[in-house]
Amino acid sequence: MLVFARFGLMADLALLMGLPLFWWAMGVAGSRVVLVALALGGMALSALWLLASGASMTGTPMLPPDWATAEILLTMTPIGPVLAVRAAALLAALVLAVAGRTRLVLIPAAVAAATIAWTGHAGATEAMAGTIHRAADVAHIWAASGWIGALAALLHAVTVRRPNVDRVAVMLAKFALLGTVFVATLVVTGVVNSLMIVGIADLPALAGSRYGWLLGAKLLLFAAMLGLAALNRWRLTPALERGDGAIGALRLSLAVETGAAIAIMALVALLGTLDPMG
Structure with missing residues (x-):
């Protein structure tokens, strides 16, 4: 529970x-x-x-x-x-x-x-390291929230009975820069959080732990989301702007990307209850 x-x-x-x-x-x-x-x-x-x-x-x-x-x-x-x-x-x-x-x-x-x-783990980190860890975690949470909110709004826009293709294309184009900022923030703060939780010296030990396997699954899902986001930005958005009828492909891409985001949140919820070295 x-x-x-x-x-x-x-x-x-x-x-x-x-x-x-x-x-x-x-x-x-x-x-x-x-x-x-x-x-x-x-x-x-x-x-x-x-x-x-x-x-x-x-x-x-x-x-x-x-x-x-x-x-x-x-x-x-x-x-x-x-x-x-x-x-x-x-x-x-x-x-x-x-x-x-x-x-x-x-x-x-x-x-x-x-x-x-x-x-979570950031709350248990003490002194200056704790301040850095929590600052990185807050930035990570905000960037993830921005991405998840955008996915929810975009998925709703393409799954209504008669999607406004032109409006969806404009939304995707406007979100491109903000999405890039979110991704960069997630990557940087994700590295900081991992180093704060595990430590550089103990990183190899993750390979044999449950925490490490779950973290690896999270990273694979994140990589899949990056690939789908790149597909949306560089292939499907231009296709929509040209009127090539890519709304079906975009709907599928956004649904899969949203599913990956949900799976990542489930993994994060579990990881926050585990001992990284356990």
């Missing part, structure tokens, strides 16, 4: 930040209903994660809830301040979404997404 809660939170908060970012970049208003649902979902999933974390720590079933352990986590560990910041950010996002200020939701959503960095 802890892995499920982590996965749900990452997906929810990534969309809550990524969708407004994409809408802002495209110059469109976006959906208020979707953002309200995501903000409420983030609150519910945070509560689920808290209960699942307590159950994992005590080795007991999550139901019925162990409120005593939850109180200890909230009042005597860093989890309390982290969840307080996230709750405030999600409440602000909810208020802005209800008010129809969908683009402004990006600001509190970015804060809420950043709190994930304090609930």
